Amino acid sequence: MSAFSAMLPDSVASTTSLRSPARSIRDEDTVGACPPWLIAKGRSLEVPRLNRVPLHHCSFGSDAAAARFAGVLVELGIANPADWKHSSGEAGRFLQRTLDRFVCEHGETEIDGAFDLSVTLSTAPHEWCENEDEPDGSQMFLYFEAHSCGFVNFGPALALCERAHPRLPATFARVFLNGIGRYFRLYDHRDAEEHISFLEENYDPTDAAEALSALPNRGAILPPCMKARPLGRRQLKALLSGMALNDPVARLLKAAIGLQGMANGVRLPAIPIEIREVFSDCNAPVPVLLVIYRAGDAIEACFDNERQTMLELTPEPWPLIPFNGTDLDSTRQAFRYLGGALDVLAAARRVLDLAPGWEPIGREERRS
């Protein structure tokens, strides 16, 4: 810290500099034009410069293991060797660039317009699980965390579908919810039902009779059109084949089927029991999307009630993909899962884009 130049030069220093040789003065010099030994500088402030002060400090406790893992990613074609140069030869930066690139290539921009998520590549299943032992890369994790909950009111989309076929609203909702729900936690009518059941069981029938009677009617959570039996695959195919390509219902359904196909393509890996136990005291993951069917319906009311405590304890990260970063197959598979999860989100965004009334929500407007 001794490399910045001094401020407030004192008179003693000025005195000792009397023996300094004269130096040439450039025309453009104005403030510093007079030789310092003739006129004191006065109490002016100079800007301290940081000559020869290192601007970065890196700690490399696990550098060798991180570099080995980077090598695995290069070998699998997941990482780009050219990034090494741009990462100043630092394995940590290289891994960060690789993750940035990977997420970007899997629809990051689309996803960001509908969901508020983070993706982490780590040697620990969560930041608070990090310990002091330096990892060798054999136990690694990729995981998602939702920071706030996206929102869609499918009421207008259901009405649109119902005009085409009475069983289409339930078909569309099932295809969409099951598709994205394979990977991510949603908050929908099933959560609302569960919450109402929980409240019913926990309210005292005599002391909390008023609260009990104010609970939403479970039978009215879903709009009537959602209670129809969904169409089978063949029936749906036949119905869609009879629609024009640019029919908004056909486009919506095809996008939802695309999402379902994407989600069915990959199955998330099992999480070892010892890792599951780490999260036993955590809250459930924050849902990525709240799906309601009418503004102010029971689902929204239940969500508003539940969200008060959603962050009371640390929410569990989800999905969580454990893998062995020293093993090619395990790493390839993990990034395949990650790519699949990102593709599902991007496909869900494409469905939302076609849902009447849905708009990309600005970060400041998102629901917490």
Add this chain to the structure above:
Amino acid sequence: MTKTTHFGSNRNFGLSKAVLVYSDGQEAFATIHEAKRSPDGGAPYLDAGQPLTIDFLTQLAKGLGRTTRCEIFPPNILAYTPDMLVWWTRPQHRVMFYGGSSDGRSLSGKVFPQPPLVFKVCGSALSVRALGEDRRPQPNTPLMVAPYWNCDRQGGRVCQGSMRVPGNLCLAARKAWENAFFESEFTHAALGATLTAHPEGFLGLWRDLTGSEADFSVEYLITSGDSLRSFVHGREE
């Protein structure tokens, strides 16, 4: 989308602020400056300073891990800072272990009465002293030499050898430190150090105490020259 990578303790820190201290030899004040990149590509410079605030110092201390959680002290805590914990224990009976090749091996694995003790953990270093009385020591209470092998007579510091050292220094870690001390093997005496006033020396003392249900005989303890105050402040010397 936020994308984060963590690989063990690898971190990359960038210079963000600098604290400048001005002094006339008697009084001082400090300012905090942001480090800015020079637009001409030259050496970075420090931006205009702001007076240092208590809030900043609190944040800095937090960032450097020097925070102390608000905790209610158990009655046997004598001193506690973020990097030091001192507590005392009443007389108790404990199993002691001796190295298989040491002169004490015949005593290994037996139960012995223990004197009241004062433990000090400073960072990862453990020091132990004994007490002549079974009551909470005061700052001026003279401390006795802990009559154990592997303990330095001067400061009471324990040579930890293969001891399984607890990883943290919270109040709740006291028991873990005590267990670590008694559950590791005593292997050797500090060179030339007298540890007890027992006429037959260290081994005679513990031989006499083997299996005894009576309390430890404090008359066999010898003074260390430390008071509790000097023992606690020893780390600063």
